[in-house]
Every structure is written in structure tokens, then in C-alpha cells.
Amino acid sequence: MRLAELSLPELESRLTQGLGLVTGPFRFHLTSRQKRVAQGLHALYADFEIGTFDYYDYHVRLAHPAGIRRWLRPQIFFWLDDFSPFKPLPADHDFAQLEWGMNWCIAGHAHHYLMLHAAVLEKNGQAVILPGDPGAGKSTLTALLALSGWRLLSDEITLIDRDDGMVVPLARPVSLKNASIDVVRNFSPAAVIGEAARDTHKGTVAHLKPPAESVARMAEKAMPRHIVFPRWRDGAAARSSPHSKADAFIHAASHAFNYSLLGELGFTLTAQMLDCCDCRNFEYSRLSDALEFFEGLVA
Amino acid sequence: MKPACSDLILALTSPPAMAGFTPAQWDRIVPQARAAGLLGRLGALAAQHNLAAALPKPVWHALEAGLVFAERQALAVHYELAKLDAALAGLGIPVLVLKGAAYVAAGSPAAAGRMMTDIDILVPKQAIHDTEAALMLTGWVSSHHDAYDQRYYRQWMHEIPPMQHIRSGTILDVHHNLLPETARIRTRPDLIIAAACPLPDRVCLHVPSEPDLILHSATHLMHEGEWKHGLRDLSDLYALIVAASDRHDEFWPQLAERARELNLERPLALVLVQLQRIFGLQAPALDLPRARRFGDRIIRDLLTRALSGYHASCRLPLTGFAEFILFVRSHWLRMPAHLLIPHLLYKAVKREKVTAEEG
Amino acid sequence: MSLPSHWRVPFHSKLIWRRWPDEDEYVFYHGASGDTHRLSELAGLIMEQALAAPVACATLAEWLREQGDTAPEATLEHVFASLIRLEFIEPVAIEPGNAAG
Numbered sequence: 191m192r193l194a195e196l197s198l199p200e201l202e203s204r205l206t207q208g209l210g211l212v213t214g215p216f217r218f219h220l221t222s223r224q225k226r227v228a229q230g231l232h233a234l235y236a237d238f239e240i241g242t243f244d245y246y247d248y249h250v251r252l253a254h255p256a257g258i259r260r261w262l263r264p265q266i267f268f269w270l271d272d273f274s275p276f277k278p279l280p281a282d283h284d285f286a287q288l289e290w291g292m293n294w295c296i297a298g299h300a301h302h303y304l305m306l307h308a309a310v311l312e313k314n315g316q317a318v319i320l321p322g323d324p325g326a327g328k329s330t331l332t333a334l335l336a337l338s339g340w341r342l343l344s345d346e347i348t349l350i351d352r353d354d355g356m357v358v359p360l361a362r363p364v365s366l367k368n369a370s371i372d373v374v375r376n377f378s379p380a381a382v383i384g385e386a387a388r389d390t391h392k393g394t395v396a397h398l399k400p401p402a403e404s405v406a407r408m409a410e411k412a413m414p415r416h417i418v419f420p421r422w423r424d425g426a427a428a429r430s431s432p433h434s435k436a437d438a439f440i441h442a443a444s445h446a447f448n449y450s451l452l453g454e455l456g457f458t459l460t461a462q463m464l465d466c467c468d469c470r471n472f473e474y475s476r477l478s479d480a481l482e483f484f485e486g487l488v489a
Numbered sequence: 490m491k492p493a494c495s496d497l498i499l500a501l502t503s504p505p506a507m508a509g510f511t512p513a514q515w516d517r518i519v520p521q522a523r524a525a526g527l528l529g530r531l532g533a534l535a536a537q538h539n540l541a542a543a544l545p546k547p548v549w550h551a552l553e554a555g556l557v558f559a560e561r562q563a564l565a566v567h568y569e570l571a572k573l574d575a576a577l578a579g580l581g582i583p584v585l586v587l588k589g590a591a592y593v594a595a596g597s598p599a600a601a602g603r604m605m606t607d608i609d610i611l612v613p614k615q616a617i618h619d620t621e622a623a624l625m626l627t628g629w630v631s632s633h634h635d636a637y638d639q640r641y642y643r644q645w646m647h648e649i650p651p652m653q654h655i656r657s658g659t660i661l662d663v664h665h666n667l668l669p670e671t672a673r674i675r676t677r678p679d680l681i682i683a684a685a686c687p688l689p690d691r692v693c694l695h696v697p698s699e700p701d702l703i704l705h706s707a708t709h710l711m712h713e714g715e716w717k718h719g720l721r722d723l724s725d726l727y728a729l730i731v732a733a734s735d736r737h738d739e740f741w742p743q744l745a746e747r748a749r750e751l752n753l754e755r756p757l758a759l760v761l762v763q764l765q766r767i768f769g770l771q772a773p774a775l776d777l778p779r780a781r782r783f784g785d786r787i788i789r790d791l792l793t794r795a796l797s798g799y800h801a802s803c804r805l806p807l808t809g810f811a812e813f814i815l816f817v818r819s820h821w822l823r824m825p826a827h828l829l830i831p832h833l834l835y836k837a838v839k840r841e842k843v844t845a846e847e848g
Numbered sequence: 849m850s851l852p853s854h855w856r857v858p859f860h861s862k863l864i865w866r867r868w869p870d871e872d873e874y875v876f877y878h879g880a881s882g883d884t885h886r887l888s889e890l891a892g893l894i895m896e897q898a899l900a901a902p903v904a905c906a907t908l909a910e911w912l913r914e915q916g917d918t919a920p921e922a923t924l925e926h927v928f929a930s931l932i933r934l935e936f937i938e939p940v941a942i943e944p945g946n947a948a949g
Contacts, residue, residue: 217547244512247547249520271520301554436873439866440886450882451561454864457877457884461866561882568881571860 194236230285316415356411363397428479528555533602578692607660707760852939
């Protein structure tokens with residue numbers, strides 16, 4: 191059953207009891223009484239499979255702290271089982287906190303995979319990995335590619351399966367920050383963007399709904415073929431140059447969530463990924479140049 | 490009293506039973522094991538019994554993740570112990586590794602999938618200051634700077650304030666006794682040191698003899714109030730005792746005799762009761778002090794309650810490892826400190842290259 | 849120069865490495881510490897040799913001189929300082945008369 195088959199009130203009611211949500215290989219059990227959480231899920235996860243399952247990878251819950259404090263300054267805690275990894279956030283950041291919390295569950299526990307801090311998209315059977323450097327415009331590019339016919343595999347966490355070295359999709363919403371929210375909104379009338387959370391530790395944050403096709407194909411893995419280090423620079427002409435694999439290795443390893451935890455396996459998986467990938471730098475200022483460049487990569 | 494997580498206990502005591510659990514059972518067991526720091530142990534037991542393929546895939550992945558943690562920690566422990574051995578070799582004293590690190594160093598059955606938060610060592614009391622000085626020369630710094638904390642540890646405890654390695658972030662507890670100076674019972678660390686077994690390939694590092702390792706772990710569990718790791722520590726003792734009693738017939742009388750020599754009969758008796766109640770351990774009747782007094786019986790029942798549960802507070806086993814702490818505190822996006830080190834070293838190597846080219 | 853004459857890879861280091869075609873740098877994984885390092889071409893070449901058999905400073909210096917290095921001992925001291933710190937190599941005591949080239 192798809193989440194869109196529930197009306198918003200039905201979804202709210204299901205969430206108070208606990209809702210099973212499938213994202214890639216993971217089943218989350220979500221519990222929340224927050225209206226904004228239901229609205230966010232309803233807007234952005236409409237195409238995702240929901241259900242009642244016997245086993246969940248992560249039982250997560252968003253809840254107010256007990257006591258009078260909840261009336262003075264509404265705050266919200268994220269829980270995995272009986273453990274709350276973060277400081278509470280203002281209650282109006284609850285949906286953003288759910289997104290971060292789900293990322294935290296995966297990044298901190300799913301060690302069957304090598305987990306890189308990178309976005310990843312696929313076209314023509316080729317996965318393109320975009321490592322996340324602050325200010326590189328990774329999320330903006332990811333959103334634009336997803337809105338231009340590319341299959342969104344993941345925005346924040348690139349999962350590499352230890353069994354076959356393939357990229358495993360999550361297809362969750364793309365997290366957009368500050369100015370990029372309007373860039374994406376203006377780029378395509380098809381962009382569905384959730385309610386913005388303002389003044390978070392990352393500024394204003396809003397999420398882009400993943401394309402229905404990406405969600406429908408979330409069980410389909412993809413072979414990593416390209417690693418692109420993008421750089422947006424005002425007024426720059428589009429320019430691409432080779433990036434050394436040794437450097438890409440160190441970059442991927444030092445930005446991964448569990449490279450060192452996996453020990454020798456981490457080394458082997460990263461090396462095998464680089465064996466299959468062509469690595470490039472890409473500098474640009476115009477979005478149309480960027481789309482053309484990425485089309486050219488997988489042509 | 491029926492333990493709160495009997496399926497988890499069943500998995501620990503009869504691993505093949507794991508193959509028969511339903512997904513709904515696993516949906517309770519996995520969070521319990523995660524909270525108790527026992528995912529790695531379950532992962533190791535499942536692997537030893539070739540159960541990986543028999544478990545639901547996401548369940549095996551959860552157990553495997555615990556095993557990944559534990560194996561990475563074991564690697565770090567071996568590496569840190571080699572450094573400690575080199576740092577302390579010059580003192581000419583035996584240095585005993587205790588608890589989790591000792592299980593790993595000795596390849597004991599309790600090492601399987603064991604997650605830990607720190608490394609514990611025991612040195613003769615008269616060598617404690619030399620030990621501390623030698624450690625400080627090799628990058629270990631005291632983690633308690635507060636004058637009160639320092640005095641508290643030095644006057645009342647059986648250890649100096651925990652030290653932390655500036656590079657790896659590993660926490661080291663240096664003990665000179667098994668029990669605080671203030672504890673009501675006194676034991677004989679000198680006898681434990683005298684009976685210790687040297688570790689192969691090491692100069693000064695030792696592990697306690699098998700009975701002493703068990704007695705120390707039991708004493709620690711009963712006296713240190715670390716209930717949050719209680720179920721895990723009890724599961725260690727279960728693994729140690731079952732393996733040792735299977736191996737030789739004289740194990741039980743020898744253990745009781747050694748407990749008498751070390752004046753640790755009471756903690757041993759308490760732990761055996763808990764192992765029988767919670768893990769169903771089969772132990773012969775030993776001539777140990779029984780809980781006759783009303784107060785002792787209350788303590789015994791409270792212990793069962795405390796030990797058989799699982800606790801959210803221990804669900805992040807890597808507290809000693811800078812990586813995970815930073816990961817959590819920084820809301821997951823900052824680069825873990827120890828990953829910076831390859832970077833820094835790389836720069837050093839690079840600089841050499843430049844110099845070489847210039848030369 | 850003060851370097852010991854022969855060097856080898858420590859038995860417990862468990863090194864694995866990668867170098868990609870047309871690239872001059874190496875990536876090494878040090879199994880004992882779990883750390884990953886990127887090495888310059890010279891450091892990587894020395895390690896490749898050391899992994900096969902103990903290396904002699906004199907041989908390396910000779911080879912560097914052939915490559916046009918006018919101060920090979922200084923170069924080696926620099927590179928060895930890093931490799932020692934990484935625990936990639938250690939001096940090996942060789943009996944006089946047993947010393948290989």
C-alpha cells in the first residue's frame with residue numbers, strides 16, 4: 191500500500207499508533223503525534239510503501255518531553271527505541287528532525303554497507319556519485335538532476351553493498367538549504383517542496399519530494415561509474431578536469447560514515463568502487479551547463 | 490523471577506535457537522541486544538554456528554553491524570596493547586590487562602563480539618606513579634583535570650583518574666587493586682599478579698589466570714555499580730565459566746578455593762546465583778557463603794532485577810572511541826577527529842615529496 | 849648519514865595498497881592500526897620493494913642517484929622519517945657478511 195492512499199487525518203491517526211515505512215532496504219516504524227510530521231510525510235513520502243510488518247530495522251518516535259516545559263517552550267525529542275541521540279529541537283523543526291534522525295539511524299547502524307557522505311543519482315544504468323563538500327552545491331545539483339529525468343538514489347548517504355559493490359537506493363527526499371530552496375522552486379513547476387524549517391543549525395531547511403519513478407524503483411541497485419566533484423563559482427565557464435583516484439579515495443574515506451569502522455573491508459570496497467569509476471572535477475555557474483555535462487557523462 | 494528478555498538470554502545460551510525465532514521475536518530481541526551492548530555477541534554466536542543464512546536478512550544485518558563494531562574494537566585493542574607494552578616495558582613490572590581487553594588479548598570465549606568502552610590494566614600499587622609517568626610520556630593524559638576529582642580518585646579509589654590517549658581517544662583505567670580502598674572486603678592483588686600469565690609476543694603485559702579473570706569480573710560486576718552493562722558482563726561470565734568448566738573437571742573446586750584465598754567468595758556467590766537465575770547456569774553446590782540474612786536476600790533479588798534488564802544508557806558502546814562520540818555530538822556531519830590523522834600524515838608525506846623534488 | 853642500513857615491513861603491520869594506472873600516488877591501508885594513508889610515488893615505490901624483501905639504504909640511494917637525485921641520502925632520510933612514524937618500516941639487524949647488496 192502506498193502512503194498516498196491514506197488521507198491526512200488517516201495518516202495522523204496511523205502515526206499515533208505507529209506506521210511502517212519502507213525506504214530502500216530499511217523498514218522504519220514511525221510514531222508521532224505531531225501534525226507537521228504527518229503533513230511532511232503526506233507531502234513528500236506519498237509514493238512510498240507503507241504497511242504493518244513483523245520486523246522493523248528502526249523503531250523511531252518523535253515526542254515532547256514530559257512536564258510543564260512542553261507548554262513553556264515546545265520542544266521535540268527524537269528517539270530510536272529508548273535512546274535519544276540529539277538535543278531536543280524547537281517543535282516546529284519536527285519534520286526536519288525526523289529526516290535527520292532517520293539519517294542518523296542509517297549512518298550509525300547500517301554497517302552492512304559502506305556509507306559515504308555523498309549524493310548519488312543514476313541514468314542509463316550508471317550511478318554518478320557527488321561527494322558532499324560544504325558549499326559545493328551538491329544538494330541543489332541533486333535536486334535539479336532528479337527533476338530532469340535522473341533517478342534519485344540518495345541525497346545524503348551513498349550506500350555501497352558489501353556483497354556486490356553496488357549502490358543501494360534510499361530514494362528519500364532531498365534536503366535543500368537557504369537560497370537553493372528558491373533555485374529549485376524556480377527551476378521546475380513540478381518541484382514539490384515541503385514546509386520550510388527556519389533557523390535550524392543549518393539555516394532554513396526544506397525537502398524536495400523524490401520523483402515517483404525513483405521511489406518505485408528503490409529496490410533496483412546501480413553500478414557506480416562516475417565520481418564528480420562539483421564546484422559552483424559565480425560567472426565560471428563550465429570546465430571539467432580529471433581528478434586523481436588516490437585523492438578521491440582519501441576524500442571518500444574521510445567523509446564516509448563508517449569507512450574506518452569497516453577496517454580492511456572499507457579499504458577494499460572503496461578501492462573497488464574507484465576501479466569502476468571515472469573521477470572528475472566539474473566547475474560551473476549555469477545550471478544548463480551542468481545538466482549538459484551530466485548527460486554527456488552517461489551518454 | 491522471569492527475566493525481562495528471555496528470548497535474548499535463550500539466544501546467548503543456546504545460539505542455534507536463533508534460527509527458530511520469528512521476525513516478531515527479533516523485533517523485540519534486536520533493540521534489547523542493541524541497548525545492552527550485546528548485538529556483537531549475538532553476531533559472533535550466529536557466525537560461529539553458521540546461522541547467518543538462516544536468519545531474516547535484516548536481522549542478520551543488524552547482528553553483523555554489532556559484530557563489525559566489536560571486530561574493529563578488537564583490532565584497536567590489540568594495537569593499543571602493543572603500544573602500552575612498549576610504553577611500560579622499561580618499568581620492569583608485570584602489567585595485567587583486565588576485563589574486555591583481557592578477553593580480547595587472551596582470545597577468550599568472552600571476546601566473541603565483545604563491545605567495550607575502555608581498556609583496564611592492573612599494576613602493583615608501588616609502581617602506580619611510575620606507570621602514570623611512563624604513560625604520560627607516550628600520549629596518555631589524565632581526563633580529570635578538576636582538583637577535587639583528582640583527590641577523590643587518588644584517596645579513595647583503587648585506580649588513578651582515567652587517562653585518554655590524545656591520538657586515538659581510547660580511555661585507559663589504571664588500577665592498583667580490584668576493589669576501592671574503602672570497600673568493606675579486602676582482597677590480595679599481589680596474589681593475582683603473581684599467578685598471571687604473560688601474553689605471547691609482549692614484554693610486560695599479562696592476563697590474570699582463568700579463575701582470577703572470572704573472580705575479578707565477578708567482583709567488578711558486584712561492586713562497581715555498572716548495572717547498565719550488567720547483562721553484557723553477566724554474559725561474559727557465563728561464556729568464561731561454561732568454557733572453563735567444560736574443559737576441566739577440577740574447575741569448580743579450584744574456583745571456590747581461589748575465591749577463598751582472595752577473599753572474594755561473597756562476590757562469586759552473588760554472581761553464581763544471578764547466573765543460575767538469569768542464564769540457567771548449571772553449577773554444582775559449592776561451599777560458599779549463602780544469602781542467609783534478610784538484607785542479603787534483598788540485595789540478591791534487586792541484582793536479578795537490575796541485571797536481567799536492558800538499559801538505554803549503554804546503547805552506544807564506543808564511548809571510548811573518539812569517532813562515535815563526535816559523530817553523535819556534532820549531529821553527524823563533522824569529520825571524526827581520528828580520520829583527520831591520515832590527512833595530517835598524508836601532508837607530512839607530501840611535504841617530504843616536495844622537499845625531495847627540490848633537493 | 850645515520851640511517852640503519854637495512855629496513856623491512858614490521859611483521860604485524862598487515863599492509864595492503866592500491867595504485868591506479870597513470871597516477872603517481874599510492875593509497876595504503878595499515879591493518880594493525882586501521883589507518884589509511886596516501887603516499888608519494890617515492891614512498892610507495894620503497895614500500896613496494898620493502899614488502900617483497902628487506903631493502904638496503906645503499907641500493908635505494910644508488911637508484912635515486914641514477915634518477916638524477918644529487919642528495920639521495922637526504923631524500924631517503926626525509927621519506928624514511930615519515931614511513932617510520934607511520935609504522936610502515938623498521939630497521940632490521942643484519943649480521944655482517946649476511947648483508948644482501
